[in-house]
Amino acid sequence: MALAYPVERAAHSTGTALSKGAFWFGIVFLVTIMVALFIITTDRGTTRAWPPAVAALLLVMASGILVRSPLARRRWVIALAAMLSVLGVVVVCFLLLARVNSSAPADTIVFTFVKVAIIMFGLVAGRYMNPIVAVVAAYLIAEVPVTSLSLWTGHPYSFDVATSSAFIVALAVIVLLDRSRARARATSARLQEAATEDRKAIERDLDAVSSSALVHDTVLNELAVVAMIAPGELNERARDQIRRSIELVSGADLAEPPADFTPVTDAASTPLTPTIAAVEALGLTVVENGESAALSALAPDVLTALALAVRQCLTNVHQHAGVSSCELTVLATATDVCVMVIDSGVGFDQDAVGDDRLGLRNSVRARIAAIGGSVQVWTAPEAGTSIAIMVPRA
Numbered sequence: 206m207a208l209a210y211p212v213e214r215a216a217h218s219t220g221t222a223l224s225k226g227a228f229w230f231g232i233v234f235l236v237t238i239m240v241a242l243f244i245i246t247t248d249r250g251t252t253r254a255w256p257p258a259v260a261a262l263l264l265v266m267a268s269g270i271l272v273r274s275p276l277a278r279r280r281w282v283i284a285l286a287a288m289l290s291v292l293g294v295v296v297v298c299f300l301l302l303a304r305v306n307s308s309a310p311a312d313t314i315v316f317t318f319v320k321v322a323i324i325m326f327g328l329v330a331g332r333y334m335n336p337i338v339a340v341v342a343a344y345l346i347a348e349v350p351v352t353s354l355s356l357w358t359g360h361p362y363s364f365d366v367a368t369s370s371a372f373i374v375a376l377a378v379i380v381l382l383d384r385s386r387a388r389a390r391a392t393s394a395r396l397q398e399a400a401t402e403d404r405k406a407i408e409r410d411l412d413a414v415s416s417s418a419l420v421h422d423t424v425l426n427e428l429a430v431v432a433m434i435a436p437g438e439l440n441e442r443a444r445d446q447i448r449r450s451i452e453l454v455s456g457a458d459l460a461e462p463p464a465d466f467t468p469v470t471d472a473a474s475t476p477l478t479p480t481i482a483a484v485e486a487l488g489l490t491v492v493e494n495g496e497s498a499a500l501s502a503l504a505p506d507v508l509t510a511l512a513l514a515v516r517q518c519l520t521n522v523h524q525h526a527g528v529s530s531c532e533l534t535v536l537a538t539a540t541d542v543c544v545m546v547i548d549s550g551v552g553f554d555q556d557a558v559g560d561d562r563l564g565l566r567n568s569v570r571a572r573i574a575a576i577g578g579s580v581q582v583w584t585a586p587e588a589g590t591s592i593a594i595m596v597p598r599a
Contacts, residue, residue, distance in 0.1 A: 219382060224329045228273045231325035234318045235266050241315065242301075254300050261296035264289045265319060269326040277333045286330070290323050290346050298354040320347035320368040328375055336379045344372045476500040477544075480512045481533065484519040490530035491519060499537035499598070507596050510576045511544060517568035518546040518592050526550025526590065541595050549589040555582060569594070 239259050246255045268286035276282045297319060327343020328336070348368060475497040485491055500508065515533070522531045531548040569592070570580045578596035 219386075220332055223378070223382070224273070224332050227325040227328035228269055231269050231322035231329075232266065234322040234325070235262050235269075238262060238315055238318045238322075241318075245315075258297055258300050261293045261300070262319065264293035264296070265322060265326075268293070269322070269329065272326055272330040272333075277330060283330055283334065286326070287342065287346055290326070290343075291350060294319060294323070294347060294350045295354065298351055302354060302358055314367075316351050317365055317367045320344075320351065320365065321371045323347040324368070324371050324375055328378075331379065337376065340372065340375045340379065344368075476503070476508055477512060477515060477533070477535075480516045481519070484516060484523060487520075487523055488529065489519060489523040491533050492530065493533045493535075495533075495535035496537045497535045499542050500535060502598055503542060503596065504599075507576050507578075510572050510578075511542075511594060511596050514569045514572050514580075514594055515544055515546065517565075518594075521565070522546065522548045522550065522590075525553070537598070540598055542598055544594045544596075545591060546594075547589070547591045552584045552586050552588045552590050554586055555584065 239262055242258050243252075243255055246252045246258075268289040271277060271282055271286040271289070274282075277286070297316070301315060323346055324340060324343045327340040327346075330343070331337075331339040348365070351365075475493065477493070477497070477500060481491045481493060500511075503511065519531065519533075522528065526548045528548050528550040531546060531550075534545045534547065536543040536545070565582070573580050573594055573596065576596060578594065580595070581593040582590070583592075584590040
């Protein structure tokens with residue numbers, strides 16, 4: 206069977222991981238800038254600029270928290286986060302542009318880290334909107350205020366390679382993820398098609414086993430019974446049984462149980478009573494004992510398969526064991542029900558059973574295996590036969 210992690214879950218997991226990583230990446234950048242600003246302003250004796258600068262950076266951080274929260278599904282929350290980022294960047298620029306040395310990388314990296322953090326928050330916002338639009342908007346929110354205020358105040362401006370590189374990398378990540386998801390969806394479609402074909406093949410195999418077993422249980426068994434009856438007119442019971450078997454094979458749904466396997470409601474009966482009665486009508490005496498009440502807890506399809514398999518076992522006793530009676534014992538555990546058919550007949554050599562003999566192979570083993578059960582056979586020539594059929598209770 207073809208197995209694959211669902212594309213929808215894979216896309217969601219990847220998006221969540223990217224969003225979480227970008228969010229904490231931005232938070233770390235902002236905290237780093239707060240610490241760097243404290244060191245710079247302390248060194249230059251301008252510590253009064255640090256508290257308002259930190260307040261502005263906290264506005265940018267708040268924008269990241271907003272787009273990370275479930276509230277970001279609402280458009281106005283995204284808009285509010287964008288305004289907080291713009292306000293934070295503008296305040297930082299007013300406070301620091303006059304105090305930084307454009308030729309000192311340690312000064313200009315303050316703006317770079319803030320802008321990269323905003324781009325990271327744009328990646329986070331991409332969960333709830335077009336991710337490319339979100340990242341482009343974040344880049345503009347980060348770059349335009351810094352560039353505009355630098356030109357307006359006459360502060361020397363230089364192209365920010367680090368910020369532009371972060372922007373390009375963010376776009377590349379989005380594009381690569383989209384292509385990966387597209388390939389995954391195409392692969393998932395092929396895997397789903399393969400899984401469908403596997404399921405159909407299994408269903409065909411089960412139908413073939415069910416059909417073969419049902420024909421064996423009805424038409425072939427009835428023909429075997431006719432061959433054993435003395436020449437002459439068939440009695441009414443035999444004719445009625447043959448008629449029901451032919452009707453079942455020719456027109457009924459093979460998934461439905463035969464009429465004579467419907468559990469009865471008589472308190473003195475068990476779910477296998479109709480099965481036993483059908484075989485006893487042929488002349489076999491069946492002694493039923495054990496925990497027959499446990500059969501009532503079985504699912505309908507399990508009980509139907511079990512009844513058909515037991516009928517085949519009893520039919521085999523009648524036709525091949527050379528005895529007039531057998532024992533049917535029901536044992537139950539918390540998870541399984543076991544039905545044993547035991548006779549003291551002639552037995553047989555399992556290795557000598559030909560491939561053309563379908564009774565035990567299809568009508569018992571294959572049928573029980575199809576419902577998750579198992580069959581064990583103990584027999585030897587002149588030593589009788591014991592068959593244990595184990596089926597699940599749930």
